[in-house]
Amino acid sequence: xxxxxxxxxxxxxxxxxxxxxxxxxxxxxxxxxxxxxxxxxxxxxxxxxxxxxxxxxxxxxxxxxxxxxxxxxxxxxxxxxxxxxxxxxxxxxxxxxxxxxxxxxxxxxxxxxxxxxxxxxxxxxxxxxxxxxxxxxxxxxxxxxxxxxxxxxxxxxxxxxxxxxxxxxxxxxxxxxxxxxxxxxxxxxxxxxxxxxxxxxxxxxxxxxxxxxxxxxxxxxxxxxxxxxxxxxxxxxxxxxxxxxxxxxxx
Amino acid sequence: xxxxxxxxxxxxxxxxxxxxxxxxxxxxxxxxxxxxxxxxxxxxxxxxxxxxxxxxxxxxxxxxxxxxxxxxxxxxxxxxxxxxxxxxxxxxxxxxxxxxxxxxxxxxxxxxxxxxxxxxxxxxxxxxxxxxxxxxxxxxxxxxxxxxxxxxxxxxxxxxxxxxxxxxxxxxxxxxxxxxxxxxxxxxxxxxxxxxxxxxxxxxxxxxxxxxxxxxxxxxxxxxxxxxxxxxxxxxxxxxxxxxxxxxxxxxxxxxxxxxxxxxxxxxxxxxxxxxxxxxxxxxxxxxxxxxxxxxxxxxxxxxxxxxxxx
Numbered sequence: 099x100x101x102x103x104x105x106x107x108x109x110x111x112x113x114x115x116x117x118x119x120x121x122x123x124x125x126x127x128x129x130x131x132x133x134x135x136x137x138x139x140x141x142x143x144x145x146x147x148x149x150x151x152x153x154x155x156x157x158x159x160x161x162x163x164x165x166x167x168x169x170x171x172x173x174x175x176x177x178x179x180x181x182x183x184x185x186x187x188x189x190x191x192x193x194x195x196x197x198x199x200x201x202x203x204x205x206x207x208x209x210x211x212x213x214x215x216x217x218x219x220x221x222x223x224x225x226x227x228x229x230x231x232x233x234x235x236x237x238x239x240x241x242x243x244x245x246x247x248x249x250x251x252x253x254x255x256x257x258x259x260x261x262x263x264x265x266x267x268x269x270x271x272x273x274x275x276x277x278x279x280x281x282x283x284x285x286x287x288x289x290x291x292x293x294x295x296x297x298x299x300x301x302x303x304x305x306x307x308x309x310x311x312x313x314x315x316x317x318x319x320x321x322x323x324x325x326x327x328x329x330x331x332x333x334x335x336x337x338x339x340x341x342x343x344x345x346x347x348x349x
Numbered sequence: 350x351x352x353x354x355x356x357x358x359x360x361x362x363x364x365x366x367x368x369x370x371x372x373x374x375x376x377x378x379x380x381x382x383x384x385x386x387x388x389x390x391x392x393x394x395x396x397x398x399x400x401x402x403x404x405x406x407x408x409x410x411x412x413x414x415x416x417x418x419x420x421x422x423x424x425x426x427x428x429x430x431x432x433x434x435x436x437x438x439x440x441x442x443x444x445x446x447x448x449x450x451x452x453x454x455x456x457x458x459x460x461x462x463x464x465x466x467x468x469x470x471x472x473x474x475x476x477x478x479x480x481x482x483x484x485x486x487x488x489x490x491x492x493x494x495x496x497x498x499x500x501x502x503x504x505x506x507x508x509x510x511x512x513x514x515x516x517x518x519x520x521x522x523x524x525x526x527x528x529x530x531x532x533x534x535x536x537x538x539x540x541x542x543x544x545x546x547x548x549x550x551x552x553x554x555x556x557x558x559x560x561x562x563x564x565x566x567x568x569x570x571x572x573x574x575x576x577x578x579x580x581x582x583x584x585x586x587x588x589x590x591x592x593x594x595x596x597x598x599x600x601x602x603x604x605x606x607x608x609x610x611x612x613x614x615x616x617x618x619x620x621x622x623x624x625x626x627x628x629x630x631x632x633x634x635x636x637x638x639x640x641x642x643x644x645x646x647x648x649x650x651x652x653x654x655x656x657x658x659x660x
Binding site: 186192 | 363398401402403404405422423426427429430431433434435436437438439441442446450451453454455456482495498499508
Protein backbone atom coordinates (compact mmCIF):
# COMPACT_ATOMS: atom_id res chain seq x y z
CA UNK A 99 0.00 0.00 0.00
CA UNK A 100 2.89 2.35 0.66
CA UNK A 101 4.69 3.97 -2.26
CA UNK A 102 8.06 2.46 -3.08
CA UNK A 103 10.83 4.14 -1.18
CA UNK A 104 13.50 5.54 -3.45
CA UNK A 105 17.00 6.31 -2.33
CA UNK A 106 16.40 10.01 -2.91
CA UNK A 107 13.36 10.05 -0.65
CA UNK A 108 15.15 11.29 2.51
CA UNK A 109 16.55 14.30 0.60
CA UNK A 110 13.12 14.98 -0.87
CA UNK A 111 11.54 14.66 2.57
CA UNK A 112 14.07 17.11 4.05
CA UNK A 113 13.42 19.59 1.28
CA UNK A 114 9.64 19.29 1.68
CA UNK A 115 9.94 19.82 5.44
CA UNK A 116 12.09 22.90 4.79
CA UNK A 117 9.67 24.09 2.13
CA UNK A 118 6.65 23.64 4.41
CA UNK A 119 8.11 25.14 7.56
CA UNK A 120 10.43 27.70 5.97
CA UNK A 121 9.60 28.86 2.47
CA UNK A 122 5.82 28.72 2.80
CA UNK A 123 5.98 30.53 6.12
CA UNK A 124 8.23 33.25 4.69
CA UNK A 125 6.10 33.63 1.58
CA UNK A 126 3.10 34.40 3.79
CA UNK A 127 5.03 36.28 6.49
CA UNK A 128 7.83 38.11 4.65
CA UNK A 129 8.35 40.44 7.60
CA UNK A 130 9.85 37.48 9.48
CA UNK A 131 12.90 37.81 7.23
CA UNK A 132 13.49 41.37 8.39
CA UNK A 133 13.08 40.51 12.06
CA UNK A 134 15.40 37.50 11.96
CA UNK A 135 17.94 39.32 9.79
CA UNK A 136 18.44 42.30 12.07
CA UNK A 137 19.54 40.67 15.33
CA UNK A 138 22.97 39.37 14.13
CA UNK A 139 23.96 42.96 13.32
CA UNK A 140 23.32 44.31 16.82
CA UNK A 141 26.75 43.51 18.29
CA UNK A 142 28.43 44.45 15.02
CA UNK A 143 26.86 47.88 15.30
CA UNK A 144 27.83 48.33 18.97
CA UNK A 145 31.44 47.24 18.42
CA UNK A 146 31.75 49.38 15.33
CA UNK A 147 30.58 52.47 17.20
CA UNK A 148 32.60 51.81 20.37
CA UNK A 149 35.85 51.05 18.57
CA UNK A 150 35.42 53.76 15.93
CA UNK A 151 35.61 51.07 13.30
CA UNK A 152 38.88 49.66 14.64
CA UNK A 153 37.39 46.24 15.50
CA UNK A 154 35.05 46.05 12.57
CA UNK A 155 36.69 42.94 11.08
CA UNK A 156 36.53 41.08 14.39
CA UNK A 157 32.97 42.25 14.76
CA UNK A 158 32.07 40.98 11.28
CA UNK A 159 33.67 37.59 11.95
CA UNK A 160 32.01 37.42 15.37
CA UNK A 161 28.61 38.42 14.03
CA UNK A 162 28.75 35.78 11.32
CA UNK A 163 29.71 33.12 13.85
CA UNK A 164 27.04 34.31 16.27
CA UNK A 165 24.44 34.26 13.50
CA UNK A 166 25.38 30.70 12.56
CA UNK A 167 25.21 29.57 16.17
CA UNK A 168 21.88 31.34 16.55
CA UNK A 169 20.28 29.94 13.38
CA UNK A 170 21.65 26.47 14.09
CA UNK A 171 20.46 26.36 17.68
CA UNK A 172 17.13 27.96 16.72
CA UNK A 173 16.37 24.59 15.19
CA UNK A 174 16.19 23.30 18.75
CA UNK A 175 13.54 25.86 19.60
CA UNK A 176 11.55 24.97 16.51
CA UNK A 177 11.74 21.29 17.33
CA UNK A 178 10.69 21.89 20.88
CA UNK A 179 7.76 23.97 19.63
CA UNK A 180 6.63 21.33 17.13
CA UNK A 181 7.01 18.63 19.75
CA UNK A 182 5.38 20.14 22.81
CA UNK A 183 3.00 22.78 21.44
CA UNK A 184 1.88 21.56 18.02
CA UNK A 185 2.39 17.81 18.67
CA UNK A 186 3.18 17.64 14.96
CA UNK A 187 6.43 15.84 15.75
CA UNK A 188 4.32 12.88 16.90
CA UNK A 189 3.02 12.62 13.34
CA UNK A 190 6.59 12.53 12.02
CA UNK A 191 7.78 10.01 14.62
CA UNK A 192 5.01 7.60 13.62
CA UNK A 193 5.99 7.83 9.96
CA UNK A 194 8.83 6.66 7.73
CA UNK A 195 10.62 10.01 8.20
CA UNK A 196 13.87 9.41 10.10
CA UNK A 197 14.97 11.74 12.89
CA UNK A 198 18.00 12.89 10.89
CA UNK A 199 15.83 13.73 7.88
CA UNK A 200 13.48 15.68 10.14
CA UNK A 201 16.47 17.49 11.65
CA UNK A 202 17.90 18.26 8.22
CA UNK A 203 14.57 19.59 6.98
CA UNK A 204 14.10 21.92 9.92
CA UNK A 205 17.75 23.00 9.79
CA UNK A 206 17.34 23.97 6.14
CA UNK A 207 14.19 25.81 7.10
CA UNK A 208 16.10 27.84 9.68
CA UNK A 209 18.73 28.56 7.07
CA UNK A 210 16.06 30.15 4.87
CA UNK A 211 15.24 32.57 7.67
CA UNK A 212 18.92 33.37 8.14
CA UNK A 213 19.84 33.66 4.48
CA UNK A 214 19.64 37.47 4.13
CA UNK A 215 21.72 38.09 7.27
CA UNK A 216 24.23 35.36 6.41
CA UNK A 217 24.58 36.64 2.85
CA UNK A 218 25.10 40.20 4.05
CA UNK A 219 27.65 39.15 6.68
CA UNK A 220 29.49 36.90 4.22
CA UNK A 221 29.58 39.82 1.79
CA UNK A 222 31.08 41.99 4.54
CA UNK A 223 33.76 39.35 5.15
CA UNK A 224 34.68 39.57 1.46
CA UNK A 225 34.49 43.37 1.55
CA UNK A 226 36.83 43.56 4.54
CA UNK A 227 39.62 41.66 2.89
CA UNK A 228 38.74 38.14 1.94
CA UNK A 229 39.91 37.38 -1.57
CA UNK A 230 37.75 35.47 -4.03
CA UNK A 231 40.19 32.62 -3.49
CA UNK A 232 38.96 32.46 0.12
CA UNK A 233 35.27 32.16 -0.74
CA UNK A 234 35.30 28.31 -0.64
CA UNK A 235 36.89 28.59 2.82
CA UNK A 236 34.18 30.99 3.85
CA UNK A 237 31.42 28.72 2.57
CA UNK A 238 33.00 25.65 4.20
CA UNK A 239 33.26 27.47 7.53
CA UNK A 240 29.62 28.53 7.32
CA UNK A 241 28.41 25.03 6.44
CA UNK A 242 30.48 23.27 9.08
CA UNK A 243 29.38 25.52 11.90
CA UNK A 244 25.73 25.64 10.81
CA UNK A 245 25.57 21.84 10.51
CA UNK A 246 27.18 21.12 13.86
CA UNK A 247 25.07 23.75 15.66
CA UNK A 248 21.90 22.34 14.07
CA UNK A 249 22.78 18.83 15.21
CA UNK A 250 23.50 20.17 18.68
CA UNK A 251 20.20 22.08 18.76
CA UNK A 252 18.35 18.91 17.73
CA UNK A 253 20.07 16.82 20.37
CA UNK A 254 19.46 19.34 23.16
CA UNK A 255 15.83 20.01 22.30
CA UNK A 256 15.01 16.32 22.06
CA UNK A 257 15.77 16.06 25.77
CA UNK A 258 13.60 19.04 26.72
CA UNK A 259 10.07 18.31 27.83
CA UNK A 260 8.99 21.93 27.95
CA UNK A 261 9.33 24.78 25.50
CA UNK A 262 10.60 27.10 28.23
CA UNK A 263 13.44 24.71 29.16
CA UNK A 264 14.52 24.54 25.54
CA UNK A 265 14.60 28.32 25.21
CA UNK A 266 16.59 28.72 28.42
CA UNK A 267 19.13 26.02 27.62
CA UNK A 268 19.61 27.23 24.07
CA UNK A 269 20.14 30.85 25.21
CA UNK A 270 22.71 29.60 27.70
CA UNK A 271 24.57 27.57 25.07
CA UNK A 272 24.45 30.56 22.75
CA UNK A 273 26.35 32.67 25.30
CA UNK A 274 28.84 29.85 25.96
CA UNK A 275 29.59 29.42 22.27
CA UNK A 276 29.20 32.86 20.75
CA UNK A 277 29.90 35.46 23.42
CA UNK A 278 32.46 34.16 25.93
CA UNK A 279 35.04 32.58 23.57
CA UNK A 280 37.22 34.77 21.36
CA UNK A 281 34.66 35.10 18.64
CA UNK A 282 34.29 38.88 18.62
CA UNK A 283 37.75 39.73 19.91
CA UNK A 284 41.35 38.60 19.29
CA UNK A 285 42.28 35.39 21.07
CA UNK A 286 45.47 37.09 22.22
CA UNK A 287 43.35 39.23 24.56
CA UNK A 288 42.77 36.17 26.75
CA UNK A 289 45.21 34.91 29.42
CA UNK A 290 47.30 32.04 28.05
CA UNK A 291 45.46 29.27 29.94
CA UNK A 292 42.12 30.48 28.69
CA UNK A 293 43.51 30.61 25.15
CA UNK A 294 44.18 26.85 25.34
CA UNK A 295 40.71 26.30 26.75
CA UNK A 296 39.11 28.34 24.00
CA UNK A 297 40.74 26.14 21.36
CA UNK A 298 38.39 23.42 22.55
CA UNK A 299 35.42 25.51 21.44
CA UNK A 300 34.41 25.14 17.76
CA UNK A 301 33.30 28.75 17.40
CA UNK A 302 36.82 29.96 18.26
CA UNK A 303 38.10 28.14 15.19
CA UNK A 304 35.25 29.35 13.00
CA UNK A 305 36.05 32.92 13.98
CA UNK A 306 39.79 32.39 13.46
CA UNK A 307 39.09 30.94 10.00
CA UNK A 308 37.04 34.01 9.11
CA UNK A 309 39.67 36.33 10.58
CA UNK A 310 42.30 34.49 8.58
CA UNK A 311 40.30 34.83 5.37
CA UNK A 312 40.09 38.60 5.98
CA UNK A 313 43.88 38.77 6.34
CA UNK A 314 43.92 39.36 10.10
CA UNK A 315 46.86 37.89 12.00
CA UNK A 316 46.18 34.49 13.61
CA UNK A 317 48.07 32.99 16.57
CA UNK A 318 51.32 31.19 15.90
CA UNK A 319 50.70 27.46 16.10
CA UNK A 320 47.14 27.72 14.84
CA UNK A 321 46.52 26.65 11.25
CA UNK A 322 43.58 26.32 8.90
CA UNK A 323 44.06 22.56 8.97
CA UNK A 324 43.77 22.57 12.75
CA UNK A 325 40.65 24.73 12.50
CA UNK A 326 39.09 22.39 9.96
CA UNK A 327 40.01 19.32 11.99
CA UNK A 328 38.32 20.69 15.12
CA UNK A 329 35.25 21.83 13.18
CA UNK A 330 34.88 18.47 11.43
CA UNK A 331 35.39 16.60 14.70
CA UNK A 332 32.61 18.63 16.31
CA UNK A 333 30.33 18.08 13.32
CA UNK A 334 30.87 14.32 13.40
CA UNK A 335 30.44 14.31 17.17
CA UNK A 336 27.21 16.29 17.19
CA UNK A 337 25.67 14.40 14.27
CA UNK A 338 26.57 11.11 15.99
CA UNK A 339 25.07 12.43 19.20
CA UNK A 340 21.92 13.51 17.34
CA UNK A 341 21.66 10.16 15.61
CA UNK A 342 22.30 7.92 18.58
CA UNK A 343 21.41 9.87 21.70
CA UNK A 344 18.64 12.27 20.69
CA UNK A 345 15.23 11.19 21.92
CA UNK A 346 12.96 10.52 18.97
CA UNK A 347 10.68 7.91 20.48
CA UNK A 348 9.95 8.95 24.04
CA UNK A 349 11.01 6.78 26.92
CA UNK B 350 -3.39 -11.24 11.20
CA UNK B 351 -4.02 -9.01 14.17
CA UNK B 352 -3.61 -5.29 13.66
CA UNK B 353 -2.37 -4.88 17.24
CA UNK B 354 -1.43 -7.56 19.73
CA UNK B 355 -0.44 -6.19 23.13
CA UNK B 356 0.53 -8.54 25.90
CA UNK B 357 0.96 -7.49 29.55
CA UNK B 358 1.85 -3.99 28.44
CA UNK B 359 2.95 -1.72 31.27
CA UNK B 360 4.12 1.87 31.28
CA UNK B 361 5.50 3.71 34.27
CA UNK B 362 6.65 7.23 33.40
CA UNK B 363 9.91 8.50 34.85
CA UNK B 364 9.37 10.14 38.21
CA UNK B 365 5.99 8.50 38.70
CA UNK B 366 5.30 5.72 41.16
CA UNK B 367 1.99 4.77 39.52
CA UNK B 368 1.71 2.80 36.30
CA UNK B 369 -0.03 4.80 33.57
CA UNK B 370 -0.81 1.45 31.97
CA UNK B 371 -0.75 -1.69 34.03
CA UNK B 372 -0.44 -5.16 32.52
CA UNK B 373 -2.78 -4.46 29.64
CA UNK B 374 -3.41 -7.12 27.02
CA UNK B 375 -5.40 -6.07 23.98
CA UNK B 376 -5.95 -7.69 20.60
CA UNK B 377 -7.17 -5.55 17.73
CA UNK B 378 -8.51 -7.41 14.69
CA UNK B 379 -7.65 -6.29 11.19
CA UNK B 380 -10.19 -4.29 9.21
CA UNK B 381 -12.07 -3.38 12.37
CA UNK B 382 -12.55 -0.23 14.42
CA UNK B 383 -11.31 -0.79 17.96
CA UNK B 384 -12.14 1.91 20.47
CA UNK B 385 -10.50 2.71 23.76
CA UNK B 386 -12.79 4.47 26.21
CA UNK B 387 -11.68 5.92 29.48
CA UNK B 388 -11.60 9.01 31.62
CA UNK B 389 -8.85 11.61 31.28
CA UNK B 390 -5.58 10.05 32.38
CA UNK B 391 -6.94 6.50 32.19
CA UNK B 392 -4.08 5.39 29.93
CA UNK B 393 -5.68 5.52 26.47
CA UNK B 394 -3.16 7.86 24.88
CA UNK B 395 -0.29 6.00 26.52
CA UNK B 396 -1.47 2.83 24.82
CA UNK B 397 -1.94 4.56 21.46
CA UNK B 398 1.50 6.17 21.62
CA UNK B 399 3.19 2.87 22.39
CA UNK B 400 1.39 1.12 19.55
CA UNK B 401 2.21 3.99 17.20
CA UNK B 402 5.93 3.68 18.06
CA UNK B 403 6.03 7.10 19.72
CA UNK B 404 6.63 5.82 23.23
CA UNK B 405 8.54 2.86 24.63
CA UNK B 406 6.80 0.51 27.06
CA UNK B 407 8.30 -0.24 30.47
CA UNK B 408 7.49 -3.93 30.11
CA UNK B 409 5.34 -6.30 28.12
CA UNK B 410 5.19 -6.71 24.37
CA UNK B 411 3.28 -5.12 21.55
CA UNK B 412 3.21 -6.06 17.90
CA UNK B 413 1.62 -3.99 15.19
CA UNK B 414 0.64 -5.58 11.88
CA UNK B 415 2.92 -8.48 12.69
CA UNK B 416 5.97 -6.39 13.59
CA UNK B 417 7.39 -5.82 17.05
CA UNK B 418 6.59 -2.17 17.76
CA UNK B 419 9.70 -1.82 19.93
CA UNK B 420 12.37 -3.52 17.81
CA UNK B 421 10.82 -3.18 14.35
CA UNK B 422 9.50 0.35 14.62
CA UNK B 423 10.85 1.21 11.17
CA UNK B 424 8.64 -1.40 9.50
CA UNK B 425 5.63 -0.41 11.60
CA UNK B 426 6.04 3.25 10.67
CA UNK B 427 5.72 2.43 6.98
CA UNK B 428 2.25 1.05 7.61
CA UNK B 429 0.59 3.43 10.04
CA UNK B 430 -0.88 6.91 10.15
CA UNK B 431 -1.78 8.99 13.21
CA UNK B 432 -3.87 11.87 14.46
CA UNK B 433 -2.23 12.94 17.72
CA UNK B 434 -4.25 14.12 20.68
CA UNK B 435 -4.39 17.92 20.90
CA UNK B 436 -2.32 18.29 17.76
CA UNK B 437 -2.39 21.55 15.85
CA UNK B 438 -1.63 22.32 12.21
CA UNK B 439 1.09 24.82 11.33
CA UNK B 440 -0.29 28.34 11.34
CA UNK B 441 0.93 29.58 7.99
CA UNK B 442 0.12 26.45 6.04
CA UNK B 443 -3.19 25.88 4.28
CA UNK B 444 -5.17 22.62 4.41
CA UNK B 445 -3.85 21.89 0.90
CA UNK B 446 -0.23 22.49 1.95
CA UNK B 447 -0.59 20.18 4.93
CA UNK B 448 -2.07 17.23 3.09
CA UNK B 449 -0.30 17.59 -0.28
CA UNK B 450 3.16 18.07 1.23
CA UNK B 451 2.61 15.36 3.82
CA UNK B 452 1.67 12.85 1.13
CA UNK B 453 4.83 13.69 -0.79
CA UNK B 454 6.87 13.39 2.39
CA UNK B 455 5.33 9.92 2.80
CA UNK B 456 6.59 9.02 -0.66
CA UNK B 457 3.66 9.71 -2.99
CA UNK B 458 4.41 11.30 -6.34
CA UNK B 459 2.92 14.70 -7.17
CA UNK B 460 0.04 13.35 -9.27
CA UNK B 461 -1.08 10.84 -6.64
CA UNK B 462 -0.64 13.40 -3.90
CA UNK B 463 -2.75 15.92 -5.80
CA UNK B 464 -5.58 13.46 -6.42
CA UNK B 465 -5.63 12.16 -2.86
CA UNK B 466 -5.47 15.66 -1.40
CA UNK B 467 -8.40 16.80 -3.50
CA UNK B 468 -10.41 13.72 -2.50
CA UNK B 469 -9.81 13.96 1.24
CA UNK B 470 -10.38 17.72 1.40
CA UNK B 471 -13.65 17.25 -0.42
CA UNK B 472 -14.65 14.39 1.86
CA UNK B 473 -14.06 16.50 4.96
CA UNK B 474 -15.53 19.63 3.39
CA UNK B 475 -12.26 21.53 3.50
CA UNK B 476 -12.17 22.25 -0.24
CA UNK B 477 -13.64 25.72 0.15
CA UNK B 478 -10.90 26.74 2.57
CA UNK B 479 -8.11 24.72 0.97
CA UNK B 480 -5.98 27.81 0.30
CA UNK B 481 -6.63 29.59 3.56
CA UNK B 482 -3.80 29.53 6.16
CA UNK B 483 -4.66 27.46 9.22
CA UNK B 484 -4.32 30.53 11.45
CA UNK B 485 -7.44 31.92 9.79
CA UNK B 486 -9.51 28.78 10.27
CA UNK B 487 -11.80 27.74 13.13
CA UNK B 488 -10.63 25.23 15.73
CA UNK B 489 -12.79 22.52 14.19
CA UNK B 490 -11.33 23.07 10.74
CA UNK B 491 -7.82 22.96 12.15
CA UNK B 492 -8.62 19.62 13.73
CA UNK B 493 -10.00 18.36 10.42
CA UNK B 494 -6.70 19.22 8.73
CA UNK B 495 -4.91 16.74 10.99
CA UNK B 496 -7.57 14.13 10.32
CA UNK B 497 -7.25 14.76 6.57
CA UNK B 498 -3.46 14.31 6.74
CA UNK B 499 -3.89 10.95 8.46
CA UNK B 500 -6.71 9.71 6.26
CA UNK B 501 -5.04 10.68 3.01
CA UNK B 502 -2.09 8.37 3.66
CA UNK B 503 -2.23 4.92 2.15
CA UNK B 504 -1.59 3.13 5.44
CA UNK B 505 -2.97 -0.08 6.88
CA UNK B 506 -3.58 1.04 10.45
CA UNK B 507 -4.90 4.38 11.54
CA UNK B 508 -4.49 5.77 15.07
CA UNK B 509 -7.10 8.38 15.94
CA UNK B 510 -6.55 9.88 19.38
CA UNK B 511 -9.68 11.91 20.08
CA UNK B 512 -9.98 12.96 16.45
CA UNK B 513 -13.29 14.79 16.71
CA UNK B 514 -12.54 16.91 19.74
CA UNK B 515 -13.84 20.42 19.18
CA UNK B 516 -15.77 19.54 16.03
CA UNK B 517 -19.37 20.57 15.48
CA UNK B 518 -21.92 17.75 15.02
CA UNK B 519 -21.88 18.01 11.21
CA UNK B 520 -18.08 17.91 11.04
CA UNK B 521 -18.02 14.95 13.41
CA UNK B 522 -20.29 13.05 11.08
CA UNK B 523 -18.03 13.90 8.14
CA UNK B 524 -15.11 12.43 10.03
CA UNK B 525 -17.15 9.35 10.97
CA UNK B 526 -18.08 8.84 7.36
CA UNK B 527 -14.45 9.15 6.24
CA UNK B 528 -13.36 6.71 8.95
CA UNK B 529 -16.01 4.20 7.85
CA UNK B 530 -14.82 4.54 4.25
CA UNK B 531 -11.28 3.84 5.42
CA UNK B 532 -12.46 0.70 7.16
CA UNK B 533 -14.47 -0.37 4.11
CA UNK B 534 -11.23 -0.36 2.13
CA UNK B 535 -9.81 -2.91 4.56
CA UNK B 536 -8.03 -0.54 6.93
CA UNK B 537 -7.83 -1.04 10.69
CA UNK B 538 -8.44 1.73 13.20
CA UNK B 539 -7.57 2.29 16.83
CA UNK B 540 -9.75 5.10 18.13
CA UNK B 541 -9.90 6.89 21.44
CA UNK B 542 -12.79 9.15 22.25
CA UNK B 543 -14.77 10.71 25.06
CA UNK B 544 -17.91 10.75 22.95
CA UNK B 545 -20.04 7.72 23.67
CA UNK B 546 -22.21 8.25 20.60
CA UNK B 547 -19.05 8.23 18.50
CA UNK B 548 -17.93 4.98 20.08
CA UNK B 549 -21.37 3.42 19.58
CA UNK B 550 -21.56 4.63 15.99
CA UNK B 551 -18.14 3.50 14.87
CA UNK B 552 -16.80 0.71 17.03
CA UNK B 553 -16.68 -2.96 16.23
CA UNK B 554 -15.08 -3.61 19.59
CA UNK B 555 -14.53 -1.49 22.68
CA UNK B 556 -12.18 -1.69 25.65
CA UNK B 557 -12.90 0.48 28.66
CA UNK B 558 -9.75 1.52 30.51
CA UNK B 559 -9.72 2.86 34.03
CA UNK B 560 -6.59 3.83 35.96
CA UNK B 561 -4.34 1.98 33.58
CA UNK B 562 -6.27 -1.30 33.44
CA UNK B 563 -8.90 -2.70 31.11
CA UNK B 564 -12.09 -2.99 33.16
CA UNK B 565 -14.39 -4.26 30.41
CA UNK B 566 -14.28 -5.11 26.74
CA UNK B 567 -16.57 -6.38 24.06
CA UNK B 568 -18.96 -5.19 21.39
CA UNK B 569 -21.43 -2.42 22.21
CA UNK B 570 -24.06 -5.09 22.67
CA UNK B 571 -21.82 -7.06 25.07
CA UNK B 572 -21.03 -3.99 27.10
CA UNK B 573 -24.65 -2.99 27.45
CA UNK B 574 -25.18 -6.26 29.27
CA UNK B 575 -22.92 -4.99 32.05
CA UNK B 576 -26.02 -3.25 33.34
CA UNK B 577 -28.63 -5.93 34.08
CA UNK B 578 -31.59 -3.81 32.95
CA UNK B 579 -32.11 -2.81 29.34
CA UNK B 580 -34.23 0.32 29.65
CA UNK B 581 -33.58 3.77 31.04
CA UNK B 582 -36.27 6.13 32.22
CA UNK B 583 -35.41 9.69 33.19
CA UNK B 584 -38.03 11.36 35.31
CA UNK B 585 -38.15 14.74 37.06
CA UNK B 586 -37.58 14.15 40.73
CA UNK B 587 -40.14 16.69 42.04
CA UNK B 588 -42.25 14.97 44.65
CA UNK B 589 -40.94 11.50 43.85
CA UNK B 590 -39.25 9.48 46.52
CA UNK B 591 -36.35 7.26 45.54
CA UNK B 592 -37.76 4.28 47.46
CA UNK B 593 -40.82 4.17 45.17
CA UNK B 594 -38.61 4.21 42.08
CA UNK B 595 -36.24 1.58 43.48
CA UNK B 596 -39.06 -0.92 43.34
CA UNK B 597 -38.69 -0.72 39.55
CA UNK B 598 -34.89 -1.13 39.42
CA UNK B 599 -31.69 0.83 39.97
CA UNK B 600 -31.92 4.57 40.54
CA UNK B 601 -29.30 7.21 39.82
CA UNK B 602 -29.49 10.87 40.70
CA UNK B 603 -28.18 12.58 37.56
CA UNK B 604 -27.65 15.79 39.48
CA UNK B 605 -29.79 17.80 37.08
CA UNK B 606 -33.13 17.56 38.88
CA UNK B 607 -33.75 14.21 37.25
CA UNK B 608 -33.73 10.67 38.54
CA UNK B 609 -32.64 7.94 36.19
CA UNK B 610 -34.26 4.56 36.62
CA UNK B 611 -32.69 1.48 35.03
CA UNK B 612 -35.40 -1.06 34.59
CA UNK B 613 -36.92 -3.57 32.17
CA UNK B 614 -39.33 -2.96 29.30
CA UNK B 615 -42.10 -4.54 31.37
CA UNK B 616 -41.97 -1.63 33.82
CA UNK B 617 -42.20 1.14 31.23
CA UNK B 618 -45.97 1.38 31.29
CA UNK B 619 -46.33 1.43 35.06
CA UNK B 620 -43.56 3.96 35.54
CA UNK B 621 -44.90 6.17 32.76
CA UNK B 622 -48.35 6.17 34.31
CA UNK B 623 -46.83 7.11 37.65
CA UNK B 624 -45.08 10.10 36.07
CA UNK B 625 -48.15 11.16 34.09
CA UNK B 626 -50.37 11.01 37.21
CA UNK B 627 -48.00 13.40 38.95
CA UNK B 628 -47.61 15.54 35.85
CA UNK B 629 -43.85 14.94 35.70
CA UNK B 630 -41.90 15.00 32.41
CA UNK B 631 -40.12 11.76 31.58
CA UNK B 632 -38.17 10.12 28.74
CA UNK B 633 -37.69 6.46 27.89
CA UNK B 634 -34.66 5.08 26.05
CA UNK B 635 -32.52 1.95 25.85
CA UNK B 636 -29.49 1.68 28.13
CA UNK B 637 -26.60 3.40 26.37
CA UNK B 638 -22.87 2.99 26.35
CA UNK B 639 -22.71 6.20 28.32
CA UNK B 640 -24.59 4.49 31.17
CA UNK B 641 -22.24 1.52 31.04
CA UNK B 642 -19.20 3.78 31.06
CA UNK B 643 -20.40 5.75 34.07
CA UNK B 644 -21.38 2.51 35.79
CA UNK B 645 -17.90 1.06 35.32
CA UNK B 646 -15.62 4.01 35.92
CA UNK B 647 -17.74 6.81 37.27
CA UNK B 648 -17.65 6.11 41.02
CA UNK B 649 -21.34 6.88 41.05
CA UNK B 650 -21.91 5.21 44.40
CA UNK B 651 -19.63 7.73 46.09
CA UNK B 652 -22.27 10.33 45.19
CA UNK B 653 -24.93 8.13 46.67
CA UNK B 654 -26.39 7.51 43.24
CA UNK B 655 -26.06 4.00 41.90
CA UNK B 656 -28.16 1.89 44.20
CA UNK B 657 -27.89 -1.28 42.11
CA UNK B 658 -24.14 -1.39 42.36
CA UNK B 659 -24.06 -1.06 46.10
CA UNK B 660 -26.59 -3.83 46.65
